[in-house]
Amino acid sequence: MNKTACLFPFFNEENRLNMDVFREVFSGNTDVDFWLLNDGSTDGTLVLLNQLASEFNHVQVVNSAQNLGKAEVVRRGMMKAVENDLGYDYVGFLDSDFATPYYEFNRLKDIIEGSDYDMIWGARIKLKGWNIKRNVVRHWFSRIILTLINVLFQLEIYDTQCGCKLYKRQVAAELFSKPFVTKWLFDIEVFVRYKHWSSVERLYEVPLVEWTEIKGSKIKMKDFLLVPFNILKLWWNYKA
Numbered sequence: 001m002n003k004t005a006c007l008f009p010f011f012n013e014e015n016r017l018n019m020d021v022f023r024e025v026f027s028g029n030t031d032v033d034f035w036l037l038n039d040g041s042t043d044g045t046l047v048l049l050n051q052l053a054s055e056f057n058h059v060q061v062v063n064s065a066q067n068l069g070k071a072e073v074v075r076r077g078m079m080k081a082v083e084n085d086l087g088y089d090y091v092g093f094l095d096s097d098f099a100t101p102y103y104e105f106n107r108l109k110d111i112i113e114g115s116d117y118d119m120i121w122g123a124r125i126k127l128k129g130w131n132i133k134r135n136v137v138r139h140w141f142s143r144i145i146l147t148l149i150n151v152l153f154q155l156e157i158y159d160t161q162c163g164c165k166l167y168k169r170q171v172a173a174e175l176f177s178k179p180f181v182t183k184w185l186f187d188i189e190v191f192v193r194y195k196h197w198s199s200v201e202r203l204y205e206v207p208l209v210e211w212t213e214i215k216g217s218k219i220k221m222k223d224f225l226l227v228p229f230n231i232l233k234l235w236w237n238y239k240a
Contacts, residue, residue: 002113004166005081006105007035007093009070014043016097016214019052025102026056032109033088034059037077040067071186078176082169089113092166097214100164104208108166111206118171118202119194123159124211131210138213145227152235153192158205160188171198181237182230192238 010017026034036049038061049061062077074093081091090112094105104122112120126132142161150156165187167175175193180186194203 001031002089003033003087004031004090004092004109005033005035005086005088007037007074007077007081007091008096009037009039009073009077009093010041010045010049010096011039011067011070011073012041012043012045013096014041014045014048017045017048018098019048021098022052023055026052026059029102029106030058032058035077035081036061037073038063039070039073040064042067069183071180071183074186075176075180078167078172082173082176088169090166091169091172093163095163099212099214100162100208101210104164104210105166107209108164108206111204112166112168115204116202117168117204118198119165119167119175120204120206121159121166122162122164122208122211123205124162125158125207127207130207131212132208133212135213145231148231149188152231153195153238155191155195155200157191157203160191162208162211163187164208181233185227185230185234189234189238192234196238 034056036053036059038046038049046061046063053059053061062080064073064076068076078091078093081088090109092105092108094100094102100122108120108122111117124132124134126134146157146160149160174197175190180189182189194200
């Protein structure tokens, strides 16, 4: 039986953290280990995470004393999870606000198990009859940016930013081994690293059935304004 770890990053989520939803997910998925990554929260987030870990044997908290940012806290969590003695076959992460419902992570897990795919992720594609609710402005801004990314790096990917991704352990060990060049575009940087490392034919993008934008995002307008600069930074570092 394959062994999987699902990581959740948290930063000051005390007022948004839905304990009932987490308990439902943890109690209904005992075949998966859950890692709760606290990114130096200054509110009561860590207390709530420790409470969840005390209730479930397959849940553990990884605490960072200082705020590292999502990119680095996820990277460090992934590197801990891929250690050989832990025995995971697959490691992935999911946003803690459950904009992507947990059952979508299970869909990815069912697809990647026994396949030749190195990496699988969700794509927020609004199809008729499917429940994808996105902010219109953010959606079109991301389409423009991703079009530029696909042209520069020849990725041919519809959605790089969806916070629902799963990797083979040895692939994650390679892709997350070094700190990221950018802060908010680390999802894109993972794809760029992969293309430098292996064939994109072993990547698989899955349209999500459900995704809902949740208020309270830590990304501000100034971060969007810095995106072009970060794209150039990526291109400069990976142009060879």
